[in-house]
Amino acid sequence: xxxxxxxxxxxxxxxxxxxxxxxxxxxxxxxxxxxxxxxxxxxxxxxxxxxxxxxxxxxxxxxxxxxxxxxxxxxxxxxxxxxxxxxxxxxxxxxxxxxxxxxxxxxxxxxxxxxxxxxxxxxxxxxxxxxxxxxxxxxxxxxxxxxxxxxxxxxxxxxxxxxxxxxxxxxxxxxxxxxxxxxxxxxxxxxxxxxxxxxxxxxxxxxxxxxxxxxxxxxxxxx
Amino acid sequence: xxxxxxxxxxxxxxxxxxxxxxxxxxxxxxxxxxxxxxxxxxxxxxxxxxxxxxxxxxxxxxxxxxxxxxxxxxxxxxxxxxxxxxxxxxxxxxxxxxxxxxxxxxxxxxxxxxxxxxxxxxxxxxxxxxxxxxxxxxxxxxxxxxxxxxxxxxxxxxxxxxxxxxxxxxxxxxxxxxxxxxxxxxxxxxxxxxxxxxxxxxxxxxxxxxxxxxxxxxxxxxxxxxxxxxxxxxxxxxxxxxxxxxxxxxxxxxxxxxxxxxxxxxxxxxxxxxxxxxxxxxxxxxxxxxxxxxxxxxxxxxxxxxxxxxxxxxxxxxxx
Numbered sequence: 304x305x306x307x308x309x310x311x312x313x314x315x316x317x318x319x320x321x322x323x324x325x326x327x328x329x330x331x332x333x334x335x336x337x338x339x340x341x342x343x344x345x346x347x348x349x350x351x352x353x354x355x356x357x358x359x360x361x362x363x364x365x366x367x368x369x370x371x372x373x374x375x376x377x378x379x380x381x382x383x384x385x386x387x388x389x390x391x392x393x394x395x396x397x398x399x400x401x402x403x404x405x406x407x408x409x410x411x412x413x414x415x416x417x418x419x420x421x422x423x424x425x426x427x428x429x430x431x432x433x434x435x436x437x438x439x440x441x442x443x444x445x446x447x448x449x450x451x452x453x454x455x456x457x458x459x460x461x462x463x464x465x466x467x468x469x470x471x472x473x474x475x476x477x478x479x480x481x482x483x484x485x486x487x488x489x490x491x492x493x494x495x496x497x498x499x500x501x502x503x504x505x506x507x508x509x510x511x512x513x514x515x516x517x518x519x520x521x522x523x524x525x526x
Numbered sequence: 527x528x529x530x531x532x533x534x535x536x537x538x539x540x541x542x543x544x545x546x547x548x549x550x551x552x553x554x555x556x557x558x559x560x561x562x563x564x565x566x567x568x569x570x571x572x573x574x575x576x577x578x579x580x581x582x583x584x585x586x587x588x589x590x591x592x593x594x595x596x597x598x599x600x601x602x603x604x605x606x607x608x609x610x611x612x613x614x615x616x617x618x619x620x621x622x623x624x625x626x627x628x629x630x631x632x633x634x635x636x637x638x639x640x641x642x643x644x645x646x647x648x649x650x651x652x653x654x655x656x657x658x659x660x661x662x663x664x665x666x667x668x669x670x671x672x673x674x675x676x677x678x679x680x681x682x683x684x685x686x687x688x689x690x691x692x693x694x695x696x697x698x699x700x701x702x703x704x705x706x707x708x709x710x711x712x713x714x715x716x717x718x719x720x721x722x723x724x725x726x727x728x729x730x731x732x733x734x735x736x737x738x739x740x741x742x743x744x745x746x747x748x749x750x751x752x753x754x755x756x757x758x759x760x761x762x763x764x765x766x767x768x769x770x771x772x773x774x775x776x777x778x779x780x781x782x783x784x785x786x787x788x789x790x791x792x793x794x795x796x797x798x799x800x801x802x803x804x805x806x807x808x809x810x811x812x813x814x815x816x817x818x819x820x821x822x823x824x825x826x827x828x829x830x831x832x833x834x835x836x837x838x839x840x841x842x843x844x845x846x
Contacts, residue, residue, distance in 0.1 A: 372635040374629070384593070439577070440592075498767070
């Protein structure tokens with residue numbers, strides 16, 4: 304079993320030294336500036352070569368896979384309520400180029416990515432992955448947002464896909480899912496639960512009709 | 527016979543939209559507290575404690591408990607004697623208006639988009655959205671509106687099983703669904719797991735979803751045989767060594783609800799649905815006299831809903 308989890312408060316931009324201190328399972332709270340970005344931002348930057356209206360590299364090195372529960376008032380002011388991450392595994396194909404373009408070193412999201420992604424994409428870029436907790440600590444994370452600086456590409460991409468620039472204070476809790484060496488908390492837990500999962504199936508006969516395309520190994524993940 | 531005012535139905539629909547998004551139902555919160563009492567593993571305990579803290583923050587701030595505010599839908603139970611002002615077309619309009627307004631005022635995330643063009647009205651209203659399902663109740667003149675804001679992406683699956691697959695088949699498919707969506711916590715467990723057994727494919731899906739979303743934690747099916755199956759499945763789900771976020775633990779299934787429908791003699795269709803750590807539901811009973819009662823237990827599955835034979839005795843017949 305790993306060491307006892309520690310709690311870290313990290314300020315943005317998060318320094319390489321601070322990232323090196325993180326071990327999987329540690330608890331993290333963020334202070335500073337973070338920006339949301341998911342397929343809307345990634346498609347534009349990576350597939351279409353568009354340049355965001357704000358210099359992400361200068362803004363922050365923390366990218367949050369998120370769509371907030373928010374609305375825009377008639378006078379254009381932004382009302383942000385709860386804030387929750389969206390599942391990250393879907394964005395794997397964008398990450399290599401996105402790391403190059405953005406200089407991001409911290410990805411905050413839901414559910415992590417695969418060990419192969421950490422090895423091939425995160426480790427070479429000196430990046431870590433922090434997972435939100437629950438999931439659905441939307442009210443706690445919403446409390447951690449002290450100010451909305453801007454919502455870029457709001458008109459074109461809509462509320463869910465816009466790039467929200469958030470000033471945050473004690474934003475969390477988050478858990479370190481992957482560290483600079485590419486270790487994964489989820490993969491560690493998957494391995495630890497595998498045996499008990501197999502035991503639960505013991506003696507249950509397989510169904511009479513199979514299905515095309517399904518995995519037959521319970522060691523496989525569906526992502 | 528007095529009509530139920532259109533404005534009152536609109537007001538009740540708006541109120542339950544906000545309550546569902548912000549207030550975790552008490553039965554669910556008590557259930558999580560109970561699970562925390564049993565959970566031995568540190569990471570799993572950390573997640574459950576964070577969720578309890580999150581629900582307090584949501585209620586204190588009047589903020590949605592989770593920013594993925596799901597895909598709002600409505601369940602309408604109409605008393606056989608109830609008459610909504612303007613008819614059910616007016617009721618549907620009120621429900622759609624309340625959905626759009628709450629999306630802006632709570633605020634909710636405008637999750638609903640066109641499946642092909644990704645067109646977004648930014649208000650959770652569109653073609654077939656919100657869904658509105660109906661049921662009826664004898665000897666009543668009220669209308670009950672229930673809204674459910676269930677997350678939409680993970681934790682649900684369907685399979686055609688056969689009678690020869692028996693209980694083993696049911697248990698295996700239950701485990702398959704929990705494990706595939708439980709890893710990394712994609713299903714946002716511990717969940718109320720709803721299971722639909724029988725009917726046609728669509729009936730099985732509908733019953734399973736209603737079982738997950740419209741029955742409170744701790745309420746067994748009134749059929750003792752089905753209640754026994756529910757207890758067995760809950761026990762099985764909590765003994766795969768997996769807890770919240772797929773971490774090592776024992777907190778996977780906060781409760782298991784099974785609903786059944788008579789099915790094709792050769793088949794046993796089954797659906798599994800996980801209602802997540804933000805089990806958002808709220809109900810209003812709107813009376814013809816103008817009173818409105820709010821609660822978090824939808825009381826959807828009445829004896830009338832589960833009736834097994836042709837007729838249902840009317841009040842007159844019963845008192846004759």
